[in-house]
Every structure is written in C-alpha cells, then in structure tokens.
Amino acid sequence: MREASPYIRAHRDEVFVVYVAGDALNEPGMLGLIQDLILLRGLGVKLIIVHGARAQIDEKAKESDVRQAFIGDLRVTDEPTLACVKAAVAAVRLELEARLVQCALDAPRRGSALTVAGGTFITARPAGIVGGVDLHFTGEVRHIDRNAIERRLACDELVLVSPLAYSPTGEVFNLNSLDLACAVACELGASKLILMMDPPGIVDNDGNVMRHLTVGDASEFGTADPVVTRYLECALRACRFGVGRVHLVDRSIEGVLIDELYTRDGIGTLISNTPFDQIRQATIEDVGGILALIGPLERDGSLVKRSREKLEIEIEHFSVVVREGVVVACGALYPLESKFGEIACIAVHSDYRGAGFGKLVLDTLERRATEAGVRRLFVLTTKALHWFLENNYARAEMSDLPIERQAMYNFQRNAIVLSKRL
Numbered sequence: 001m002r003e004a005s006p007y008i009r010a011h012r013d014e015v016f017v018v019y020v021a022g023d024a025l026n027e028p029g030m031l032g033l034i035q036d037l038i039l040l041r042g043l044g045v046k047l048i049i050v051h052g053a054r055a056q057i058d059e060k061a062k063e064s065d066v067r068q069a070f071i072g073d074l075r076v077t078d079e080p081t082l083a084c085v086k087a088a089v090a091a092v093r094l095e096l097e098a099r100l101v102q103c104a105l106d107a108p109r110r111g112s113a114l115t116v117a118g119g120t121f122i123t124a125r126p127a128g129i130v131g132g133v134d135l136h137f138t139g140e141v142r143h144i145d146r147n148a149i150e151r152r153l154a155c156d157e158l159v160l161v162s163p164l165a166y167s168p169t170g171e172v173f174n175l176n177s178l179d180l181a182c183a184v185a186c187e188l189g190a191s192k193l194i195l196m197m198d199p200p201g202i203v204d205n206d207g208n209v210m211r212h213l214t215v216g217d218a219s220e221f222g223t224a225d226p227v228v229t230r231y232l233e234c235a236l237r238a239c240r241f242g243v244g245r246v247h248l249v250d251r252s253i254e255g256v257l258i259d260e261l262y263t264r265d266g267i268g269t270l271i272s273n274t275p276f277d278q279i280r281q282a283t284i285e286d287v288g289g290i291l292a293l294i295g296p297l298e299r300d301g302s303l304v305k306r307s308r309e310k311l312e313i314e315i316e317h318f319s320v321v322v323r324e325g326v327v328v329a330c331g332a333l334y335p336l337e338s339k340f341g342e343i344a345c346i347a348v349h350s351d352y353r354g355a356g357f358g359k360l361v362l363d364t365l366e367r368r369a370t371e372a373g374v375r376r377l378f379v380l381t382t383k384a385l386h387w388f389l390e391n392n393y394a395r396a397e398m399s400d401l402p403i404e405r406q407a408m409y410n411f412q413r414n415a416i417v418l419s420k421r422l
C-alpha cells in the first residue's frame, strides 16, 4: 500500500485506454483481468476499454462456412463476413458487459453500480482497395467524438468501445481493434494506453522483458514476431501522437495491471517519449520525497540530519532523479566562498544502488558547479570514502576548506574531507 499510494494519487482522474483482444475472453485469467479493471476504476481512473473479436469472428465464420481472406493483418469483410463480424462483436460486447457488471457488484465498493457506456462514438470510412483487393466493409477510423466519450467519463461511466463503426452513408464497418485502441487513446490524449498482449511483452535476446524503452529505442528494436511488431507499431504511433505512456503487458500474468501501474518498476514494457529516469533541479514539491529518501541514511549517520524547514530553504541546491514520480536519488551543491563548492547529501534509494544513479547525480552536480564558475569542490563523507576516491576525488585536510566552512565542521561526525579540482 505504501509503494502504491503515490500511484493511486497520480492515476486518479487520468484517462487510461486498455486494449483487450477477443481471444483474451476465452482465457482462464479473464475474470481476474476484469476484476482488476474494476479496481482501477474504483481507484479513480477514467477507463476506456477497447475490445477485439478476431478469434470469435473466425469461429463464427467457420460455423457459418464463410471463407475468410486477409490482406496483411486486415480481414476482407465481404457481406457474409460482415454478418459474422456483427454477430461475433455483439456477442463479445455482451459477454464483457456482463462480466464487468458482475465484478463491479462483487467488488468492495458495493452499491456503486457500474454503467458501461457505448455509443456512436466512432465514425468510419472504407479501407478501400489494397493491393488490388477490395476490402469491402473493412474500415478505418474517420472521426472520434471525443466530447461524447468525455461526457460519459465525466458521469463516472466506463466506456467500452467495440470494433464496429458507422459511416455517414449508414454502412457498418469492421475496424482493426488495435488500431482503434490507438486512435481512441490519441484522440482523447490519454495519459496511458495499455496493451494486454498475448506474447510476454517486448523481450531482449536473453528472453528478459525490456522494462523501459524510449520511442527512439523502440523504433530501432527489431523482432521477427509479426504480432509483437504490430503491438510495437501501435505503441509508437500512440507515443508520437501525444499519448504519455504506452504499457505492453503479458495478460497471462495474474494481477499484471496492478503490478504494472501501482509499483515503481512495473512488470511489463513501458514506452514513452521521455527517458524513464529524469534528473532535474529539485522543487519544493520534492521535499517530501527527499526526506523519505534520506531519512534512513540520516539515522545511520551516513548523512547529516536536515529538518524539513532547512531542506525547504535549501531546495534550490538539490538535484533529484525521479522514477515514475518517486525520488530515487538526490544530491546537493552548495556554493562556498572563493569559487569553492561543496557536494553534499548524495543519496540513492537502497533498491537502486549500483545502477549508476550516484554517478549520474555527481556528474550533474559537477556540471552545475562548472557552469557556476566553481573551481574546486569539497565533500565530507563518513561512509562513501572509496566511492568518491573512485570518482576522482582526493583526500584533503580540514584546513583546505574555506575558513567559514571550517568553522561549521562537526568534530563529532569526524567526516573525511575530499576534494576535486574542476
């Protein structure tokens, strides 16, 4: 709960679009997934679910003996196929609505009935002729009625979007559900698009899930798996068109949505426009995060005790590394007289040591010092002597410190003085 609470706050009232493929409905983990979606809504997330129905359409076409053809990833939707699509999509939608309502009633917030909203939110146009083949009633998104969707969300309703849409000429079109999810997320400016994948996410050559990719990294990522490629293309398009973050998660993992969205490191692959770990100058809003980070280190004597008031006054000297809104590393640069400076309060959260965060903070503070015209840096440490030595600091004497700083030296702490010329 402690780890989750910043995320509960951060995600409240944010719009998330979750994509669930049709075949997920037939999997044993479906009920757990629906329960987690209800939980997300209970935690204040404005939820839009976009569902697919490919497996159910295939089944229906087989039952009805309707031959299926594909051009790349797109189904050729002739009249007999459109009949199968309508039947399958309607069945999936009804099934999903039933499960959502059931889970909402079973959830702890009893009494707060769930309304699942649908509607004529999407306008379509024909996909046309591709490679000489007429795709008939296969369509593309032409327009999304953002206001109508937002009105439903504002009424605390869950919006369920199905992959069928109407053209102004009154025809019904079969849409690719993954493209539809992407388009809805972009149009709504969703803060997250979550793709519940069948493959186990984006994995490296050793089979490990790649936790975070920037758009640049993801564009260069090569995979032979056409399904993963489709998900990646969709994620990249969403990021480029303004969706804050795209999460690709393995839907077969029980509780994957909660692990992904309410823990610091997540469990799937996050793709975003910005580097995951940002180092920046601290602001007054970071005071709480810095205090939480340095508290244990003050108690074990690694760092000098600072009160909240002192930290608030000195906050402009601090730089912080923030992961998913949580301060995981910090450090400060204090100007001293005569072009001297002091590095202080470098701290890295114990879960993140040895990953280069300390060095990132130190480099940043040194750059800030150089920019400010500082010629020589000092640091006083009780527990990180070797770390500073390895980062090119050399032992110095107390008498090397500027006089004013010498007067403030705490003999009880008996810290070692180190220095580095810039």
Ligand SMILES: CC(C)(COP(=O)(O)OP(=O)(O)OC[C@H]1O[C@@H](n2cnc3c(N)ncnc32)[C@H](O)[C@@H]1OP(=O)(O)O)[C@@H](O)C(=O)NCCC(=O)NCCS
Binding pocket: 297, 302, 303, 343, 344, 345, 346, 347, 348, 349, 352, 353, 354, 355, 356, 357, 358, 359, 360, 379, 380, 381, 382, 383, 384, 385, 386, 387
């Ligand atoms: C010192 C500290 C900031 C280093 O942060 P970090 O992100 O783990 O460091 P980096 O990833 O940049 O460097 C890791 C390397 O430094 C070494 N290292 C980390 N802390 C060390 C220490 N106290 N003494 C000696 N070496 C240390 C690691 O063993 C690792 O080396 P290796 O890869 O050869 O094993 C972090 O350990 C910390 O917060 N310590 C407690 C607070 C403190 O003492 N701060 C300094 C007061 S000014």
